[in-house]
Amino acid sequence: MFYIIGGVAVLSALIMVTNKKPVSAAMSLIVTMLCLSGMYVILDAHLIAALQIIVYAGAIMVLFLFVIMLLNIQEKEGRLSGHKIFLQFAWIMLVGYVFISMVKLIGGDSLPARVEGSINGFGTTKAVGEILFTDFLLPFEIASILLLAAIVGAVILAKAKVD
Amino acid sequence: MSYKSNYIVGSIPLDKLKPKKVRKNIELTLWERLYIPEIVRGMYITTRHFIINMIGFVFPPEGKKRKIFTVYYPEEKLTIHVAYRGRPVLVQREDGKEKCVACGLCERICPALAISIVGGERENKERYPVTYTLDMSRCVYCGLCEEVCPHEAIVMSDEYIGLAEYDRKNMIYPKEKLLVPVARLKNRIEYVREIYGKANYMD
Amino acid sequence: MIADLIEAIAKILFVFGVNMGFFAPILGWVERKQSAVMQDRVGANRADIFGFTLIGLLHPLSDTIKLITKEDFIPAGANKLFHTLAPFISLTPALITFAVVPFGGQYEIFGRRINLVVADLDVGILFVFAFASLATYGTVLAGWSSNNNWSFLGGLRAAAQMLSYEVAMGLSIIGIIMVYGSLKLTEIGAMQTDFFKWGIFLQPIGFILFLTCAIAENKRAPFDIPEAETEIVAGYFTEYSSMKFIMFWMGEFLEMVTISGIITTLFLGAWHLPFISDERLLSLFGFAGPNGSIIMLMMANIATFFGKIIFMIWFQMTIRWTLPRFRYDQIMKLGWKIMLPISLINIFITGLVVLLK
Numbered sequence: 168m169f170y171i172i173g174g175v176a177v178l179s180a181l182i183m184v185t186n187k188k189p190v191s192a193a194m195s196l197i198v199t200m201l202c203l204s205g206m207y208v209i210l211d212a213h214l215i216a217a218l219q220i221i222v223y224a225g226a227i228m229v230l231f232l233f234v235i236m237l238l239n240i241q242e243k244e245g246r247l248s249g250h251k252i253f254l255q256f257a258w259i260m261l262v263g264y265v266f267i268s269m270v271k272l273i274g275g276d277s278l279p280a281r282v283e284g285s286i287n288g289f290g291t292t293k294a295v296g297e298i299l300f301t302d303f304l305l306p307f308e309i310a311s312i313l314l315l316a317a318i319v320g321a322v323i324l325a326k327a328k329v330d
Numbered sequence: 331m332s333y334k335s336n337y338i339v340g341s342i343p344l345d346k347l348k349p350k351k352v353r354k355n356i357e358l359t360l361w362e363r364l365y366i367p368e369i370v371r372g373m374y375i376t377t378r379h380f381i382i383n384m385i386g387f388v389f390p391p392e393g394k395k396r397k398i399f400t401v402y403y404p405e406e407k408l409t410i411h412v413a414y415r416g417r418p419v420l421v422q423r424e425d426g427k428e429k430c431v432a433c434g435l436c437e438r439i440c441p442a443l444a445i446s447i448v449g450g451e452r453e454n455k456e457r458y459p460v461t462y463t464l465d466m467s468r469c470v471y472c473g474l475c476e477e478v479c480p481h482e483a484i485v486m487s488d489e490y491i492g493l494a495e496y497d498r499k500n501m502i503y504p505k506e507k508l509l510v511p512v513a514r515l516k517n518r519i520e521y522v523r524e525i526y527g528k529a530n531y532m533d
Numbered sequence: 534m535i536a537d538l539i540e541a542i543a544k545i546l547f548v549f550g551v552n553m554g555f556f557a558p559i560l561g562w563v564e565r566k567q568s569a570v571m572q573d574r575v576g577a578n579r580a581d582i583f584g585f586t587l588i589g590l591l592h593p594l595s596d597t598i599k600l601i602t603k604e605d606f607i608p609a610g611a612n613k614l615f616h617t618l619a620p621f622i623s624l625t626p627a628l629i630t631f632a633v634v635p636f637g638g639q640y641e642i643f644g645r646r647i648n649l650v651v652a653d654l655d656v657g658i659l660f661v662f663a664f665a666s667l668a669t670y671g672t673v674l675a676g677w678s679s680n681n682n683w684s685f686l687g688g689l690r691a692a693a694q695m696l697s698y699e700v701a702m703g704l705s706i707i708g709i710i711m712v713y714g715s716l717k718l719t720e721i722g723a724m725q726t727d728f729f730k731w732g733i734f735l736q737p738i739g740f741i742l743f744l745t746c747a748i749a750e751n752k753r754a755p756f757d758i759p760e761a762e763t764e765i766v767a768g769y770f771t772e773y774s775s776m777k778f779i780m781f782w783m784g785e786f787l788e789m790v791t792i793s794g795i796i797t798t799l800f801l802g803a804w805h806l807p808f809i810s811d812e813r814l815l816s817l818f819g820f821a822g823p824n825g826s827i828i829m830l831m832m833a834n835i836a837t838f839f840g841k842i843i844f845m846i847w848f849q850m851t852i853r854w855t856l857p858r859f860r861y862d863q864i865m866k867l868g869w870k871i872m873l874p875i876s877l878i879n880i881f882i883t884g885l886v887v888l889l890k
Contacts, residue, residue, distance in 0.1 A: 190615070190677060197670065204663075217659035221703075225666025226696060232673055233692040236685070291655045292716050366741065369856065376571045376855045383570045400575040 169209055176202035184255070189235045193228060200224040214292045412521045415473045415486040417493060419510040420462060421519070428509060430483035432459040436475035444468040445475065462505040467498050477526050485518045536645065544651050548631055551839070552787055558593040560786040560846070565592070567847070568854045597779070605775040608680055615678035620773065620780035623671025626664040627787035633660050634794040635719045637804050637834045638811070640827050649804075649835070650719055657716040661795060662703055665750060669695045671784065672752070672759060676769035687768025690861065691759035695750055697868035702746035704876035708739040708883040709799050718795075722803030726810060732800035738879045740800045742872060747792040748849060749868070751785065755856040756864060793845035794838075801841050804834035 179198040186192045200223045207216035299307055362368055401408055410416070421429040432449030450460040475484050487510060495501050512519070562577065566589060569576025577589040585591075607616055637649030654660050669692060676688015712735050713721045725731050733740045749756040760768030770781045797803060805811070814833055818826035859867070 190612075190674075194615070194670075194674075213654060213656045214659070217656040217663045220663035221659065221666055225663060225669070226699065229666075229669050229673065229692055229696050232670075232677075233689065233696070236673070236677055236689060236692070369852075372855045373851055376851055379573060380567070380571045380851070383573060387570070399573065402575075 169206070172202050172205045172209070176206070185252075190232065193231050193235060196231075197224050197228050200228065212295075214295050410488045410490075412488075412517045413525075414488055414490075415471050415476075417466070417487050417489045418464060418469065418471075418473075418475060418484055418508075419487045419489075419515070420505065420508040421483050421485060421515055422509040422511045424512065428458060428462075428483065428505070429481055429512070430459050430462065431457045431481055432462075433457075433480065435478045435480065436484055439474045439478045441472060441474065442468040442470045444470075459505060462508060464503045464508055465501065466493060466503055467501040476522060482519050482522065485515055485522060487515065487518065540645075540647065541651070544649070545632075548636070548651055549628070552628065552631060552790060553783075556790045556846075557783045557786055558597070559590075560789070561596065561782070562590060562593050563846070564786075564850060564853075565589070567850050571851070571854050600775055600779050603775040605777065606772070608772045610680040611772065612678040612680070615674045616772075617777070619671050619675035619678060620777040620784070621671075622674065623668055624780045624784040624787070626668040626671075627784050627791055630661045630664045630791045631787075631794060633657055633718055634791065634798055635722050635803065636794075636838045637831055638723060639719075640831050642824055642827050642831075647831075648719065649831070653717065653719050655717065657718045657721075658706060658710065658795075658799075659716060661791075662699070662706075665702075666695075666699055668750075668784075668788070669699075671781075672769050675773070675781070676759075679769070679772035681772050683765040683767070684769050684771045686765050687759045687761075687771070691752060691769055694752070694756065694759060694864055694868070697865060698746045698749040698756075698872070701868055701872035701876050702743060702750060704873065704880060705739050705742035705746060706799070708736045708876075708879050711880070711883050711887050712736060718798050722798045725802040726805055728802070728807040731802040731807075736800070736879075736883070738875065739883075740796075742876050742879065743799070744796060746872065747796070748852065749864070751788045751792060753785070753789070753849065754853045755859050757858055758861055758864060761858060789846060789849055790842065793842040793849070796845055797838060797841040801845070804838040806833075806837050 176199050179195040179202065183192045183195040183199065186195065200219065204216040204219040204224070207213075207219060423429050430447075432447050434447055434449070437445045437447050444465045446461075446463045446465075447459050448461045449457055452458055471486070473486050476486050479485075566576040568574075577592045578586050580586065580589065580591040580595040582591060607613055632651040633654050635648075635650035635653075639646060639648045641647075672691040672695070673688045676684045676686070676691065679685070709721070709732050710716060712732070713724050715721055715724075721732075752759050758764075758768075760770065765771075770778060773781060806814070811830060811834070814830050815826055818829040818833075820826075
């Protein structure tokens with residue numbers, strides 16, 4: 168199951184990067200988001216899966232599509248040259264290699280494997296809420312303040328243009 | 331039917347035509363701004379109609395005037411007001427001859443060029459149309475021919491059924507198809523005299 | 534194991550059959566006939582088989598035959614893939630979301646616990662929102678891929694409107710979640726046994742907000758600017774014909790059924806009858822033996838639930854045929870400047886009350 172969803176996710180992500188039509192790229196990004204939420208479901212994290220769909224696939228990508236349509240971005244003519252594709256692949260490989268080595272550096276070989284039904288009530292709304300508002304309260308609040316600052320900044324930017 | 335001159339078109343008596351008071355300030359009151367009471371009011375009206383009509387459907391009221399005014403068209407037909415301009419027809423006199431004298435005024439005024447007349451003379455020096463062709467595929471039912479006719483020979487009838495055809499050739503009406511006995515057109519002729527002021531010089 | 538499978542399949546078939554077999558075809562007729570009755574008209578009554586018109590009930594059948602046999606038209610310059618995909622995207626969420634709506638409680642028949650819901654998810658209501666938000670893509674893609682200015686405008690309007698009202702809808706539901714303390718629709722439904730514990734009495738403002746947002750999400754009048762006939766032909770589905778047109782149509786009606794189901798579960802006491810508790814009903818059905826009485830109770834609860842759904846559909850249709858359409862700026866103003874603050878205030882007050890109790 169993981170390999171199917173993961174394969175679809177990687178494939179749609181690749182389509183999203185290489186596709187020249189903006190709307191098609193956005194749609195394949197949505198497919199990637201849905202696959203990610205499917206992975207969360209496999210990991211028993213139903214709440215995160217639902218939030219993933221609501222926030223990313225449901226709200227942010229609609230805004231993306233809206234902006235793409237509103238600006239009416241035309242697809243550019245011509246295909247990528249082989250040279251450029253090679254360069255892109257080289258970059259992806261490099262970044263992937265750096266990422267994997269970083270994970271190994273931090274966690275070593277002891278990445279936690281998934282244990283079947285080990286934690287009772289893992290991934291439920293209650294569990295996530297409890298962890299979020301006890302152990303991770305400070306990061307949560309910092310993130311919310313950051314988002315608030317971003318909202319205020321966006322409003323100010325938008326207002327300056329109107330006036 | 332007779333038509334009194336204190337009626338204007340639309341048959342509203344003149345003394346009842348009073349200007350309604352229009353609310354000029356479009357500023358809504360707080361109660362209207364709340365919006366929900368107004369929605370409830372509107373829904374109360376529609377729901378009342380719904381319930382009354384549902385009861386009317388299940389137990390049709392006996393003898394009462396019905397609430398639903400839909401006319402089941404092919405089975406029921408409205409009585410048509412005399413002012414209705416249906417198919418133009420030629421008036422046929424009591425002796426079976428056409429009233430038309432082939433003066434050509436209708437042919438000249440017709441904005442759609444639907445009428446074509448070939449005039450002739452009878453033995454008693456009376457003019458009559460040898461052919462009178464009305465192209466119903468061009469006619470716009472404006473009624474100008476009726477207005478201009480000095481002899482009340484062409485009037486708009488109340489016929490509106492069967493005017494559509496699959497073939498344009500069938501829509502060219504010869505004189506025989508247009509003639510209608512004068513007895514059936516009495517109301518309309520009287521009405522035409524009234525509205526166009528023809529009563530002043532008609533016998 | 535096999536019994537579980539049979540139970541699951543039976544539940545899926547029941548929900549699917551009721552939605553696709555009963556509601557989807559008949560709501561078109563209901564819409565026409567109810568609007569007619571409300572406006573002192575007669576409504577559709579001419580389609581007949583051997584002279585039997587059945588008060589116009591054969592019109593959905595004739596409509597279906599007509600639309601299926603029509604040409605499936607794809608305009609020149611349209612994006613064929615998305616043009617074909619869009620109706621499916623808009624129909625599927627409406628069908629899937631009904632999976633988490635419970636249409637009855639939990640019963641023990643012949644030693645088996647039967648939970649009358651297709652999928653009793655822990656996230657419950659969030660699942661509904663997740664798939665309702667995906668329904669936006671059907672509309673937006675339909676508008677974009679048709680290569681038609683009217684469709685495009687409809688798609689843009691739909692995107693802006695649905696996005697705006699999703700926010701207010703999500704916030705309007707938080708009050709009821711706080712009151713009942715659960716995201717599971719089955720638990721929320723099971724808690725509303727007492728008539729005065731129904732969500733509509735505990736959260737009247739939440740009810741109005743949710744109903745308004747739900748109608749706006751469903752793009753029905755008075756929020757039907759994405760398909761405003763008088764302005765932009767038929768909006769996002771101007772260029773659709775044949776089966777794909779039916780799919781948009783069905784998607785709209787099924788969404789209406791789903792909205793009614795969710796409102797019934799959250800605010801109208803789910804499958805409970807007012808003033809008559811399940812124990813009372815059980816004792817009334819006592820003559821049929823222990824299993825028989827439970828089956829009868831189950832039937833009564835399902836009937837109650839669908840009765841409430843039908844009432845909510847009637848209510849939505851009454852709103853649709855009573856109110857005129859909003860202007861675009863009015864919709865945006867209502868969504869962001871009125872609904873959002875009111876729902877936030879509602880959350881605040883609810884939180885205070887829950888905390889102090």
